[in-house]
Amino acid sequence: MPTNRGLRRAYTLWATIYDPLTRFLRWSRRRSISLLDLRPWDVVLLVGCGTGADFEFLPRETQCVAVDLTPAMLRRAAAKVGNRRIRLEEMDAMDLRFPDDTFDKTILHHILAVVPDPVRALREAERVTKPGGHLVVLDKFWNRGHRPPLPLRLASAVFGWYVTAVDRNFPTILARTSLEVLQEVPMGFGGLYHAYLLKKSASPTS
Numbered sequence: 523m524p525t526n527r528g529l530r531r532a533y534t535l536w537a538t539i540y541d542p543l544t545r546f547l548r549w550s551r552r553r554s555i556s557l558l559d560l561r562p563w564d565v566v567l568l569v570g571c572g573t574g575a576d577f578e579f580l581p582r583e584t585q586c587v588a589v590d591l592t593p594a595m596l597r598r599a600a601a602k603v604g605n606r607r608i609r610l611e612e613m614d615a616m617d618l619r620f621p622d623d624t625f626d627k628t629i630l631h632h633i634l635a636v637v638p639d640p641v642r643a644l645r646e647a648e649r650v651t652k653p654g655g656h657l658v659v660l661d662k663f664w665n666r667g668h669r670p671p672l673p674l675r676l677a678s679a680v681f682g683w684y685v686t687a688v689d690r691n692f693p694t695i696l697a698r699t700s701l702e703v704l705q706e707v708p709m710g711f712g713g714l715y716h717a718y719l720l721k722k723s724a725s726p727t728s
Contacts, residue, residue, distance in 0.1 A: 524638050524687075526614060530592050532685065533572075537594040540573050548575070550709045551631060554660040554717040555579045557705060558627050567625040569615045569647055570633030574599030574608075582606050587625070589613035615643040620650045628657040634695065635661045635686045641698040648699050654724040657701065662714045663692040688714065696720075 533540075555576065560566065562583040568576060571588035572595045580586055585607045590596050596610050603610070613619060615630075615637050628651045634640040644659075651657055696703070701720040709715035 524636075526591060526638065529636065529638075533592040534594040536685070537573060537592065537598055540595070541575065541598075544575060547632075550660060550715065550717065551576050552579045553707065553709070554631065554658050555629065557658050557707070557717060557719040558629070558656055560584050560627065564626040565624070567618075567620070567628045567647070567650060568608075569618070569628065569630045569643070570636065571595070571599055571610070572632070574602035576629065576631055577602045577604075577606060577608060580606060580608070587611060587620075589615070589618070591615065616646060618646045618650050622649055623652045624650045626652055626655050628655070630657065631660045632686070633661070634659060634692075635663070635688065635690055640690055640695050644695055644701070645699055648701055648722055651722045653722060655722050656704070657720040657722065659692070659716075659718045659720065660709070661690075661692075661716070662686070662688050662711065663716055664689045664714065665692055665716070666713075692716065692718065 560581050562581060564584050566584055566586040568586055568588040571590045582605060587609050588599060589611045590599065591614055593612060596612060599610055615633055616639055628647045630647055634643060637643045647657055700723050703718055704721050705719040707717040709717055
């Protein structure tokens with residue numbers, strides 16, 4: 523299983539080439555964020571912001587807190603803030619240092635397949651989102667009812683330690699929360715890539 527220490531070390535190296543390697547994902551980032559229908563008055567949390575690849579798709583007037591585990595990633599993200607209302611913080615997605623019910627909307631792009639415990643990360647995102655608020659998840663998941671094929675399992679066994687897993691099951695992760703799926707958007711790559719629009723219950727966090 524990956525550890526935060528290992529991921530921080532790996533993504534310190536990946537930070538230097540992350541943007542050119544993932545440029546082809548811009549369209550999916552844009553599509554995913556559009557599901558949230560962001561408004562100027564929304565206060566948004568961006569979990570695992572990386573190098574700030576999502577920033578260009580945020581309305582400039584929307585207030586956003588963007589967090590990431592790796593300082594090297596955050597340094598590159600800082601160069602993309604410009605005149606947007608974005609505050610950067612170094613933080614673990616599995617231990618968000620915010621009070622319950624803080625944010626109107628929450629973005630989790632390419633983070634649930636990376637963190638050591640995706641259930642804990644999604645539950646933390648749920649906790650800090652306001653009752654009735656929306657979350658969007660964009661990532662690669664194996665959501666079929668049978669085991670992933672051997673090549674996929676091997677890829678996750680190797681790359682899951684320092685890049686990303688490719689065999690996690692989103693319905694299984696989601697079942698450990700109280701979040702409701704409002705929309706699922708397939709994003710290609712042989713059915714591995716998905717965006718989910720989620721809603722937190724209107725009842726306050728207990």
